[in-house]
Amino acid sequence: MIKVFLVFFTIVGCIWPLEGVMFHLTPNTQKCLKEDIQANQLVMGEYEVSDLPGQVIDYIARDSKGHILSQKEHITKGKFSFTSEVYDTYEICFISKVPPRKCTQIYVNKINFNSKLTFYVDQRGVSQEVSLVTKKGVETKSYEGIGEASKLKPLEVDLKRLEDLSDSIVRDFALMRKREEEMRDTNEKTNSRVLFFSIFSMCCLLGLATWQVLYLRRYFKAKKLIE
Known part of the structure; x- marks a missing residue:
């Protein structure tokens, strides 16, 4: 029986939805990662970027309407968190900035006066590596702290984790079913309107003819010409 539980926990641990991504960010560009998140969910993330002299990276988290939920400039390594107020598509953007290099040139003109010319030269820069790990909803809970506070055994903590995970999956399926019903209703209404418009158009054509x-x-x- 214990072996069955261990195998089950191992499988669940393997499919535990921890989202991580790593990519290279080209200088003076930005890359955004988007995801649909339910309402009233806590989102936590941890990022790390390669440090290169003369190059900086900023990050910003916002919703589909452009409301800023979290942001920071000149990042290297850190964490962020925000709570989704409504069901929406949220995005996290990493922005690379390579400031132009200031150059000064001194030359002598014909009247023997020294002149100084200052100009800026764009730097090409080097791609930086960015790694991001995000968690949301039940994934953000600290079950070690819950186990210590409630004096639960490790097996009971794992069962609590599985219970919360199953509840989260059930809620996700319920939301998916609700959205499917809404989309089906919208599709049926659209089909009815198209059918009504087609019948109306045919009646108009027959009347005109x-x-x-x-x-x-x-x-x-x-x-x-005729009788």
């Missing part, structure tokens, strides 16, 4: 035939008939009779 009938009117045109009657008009031409009267016209030809008036010209005595």
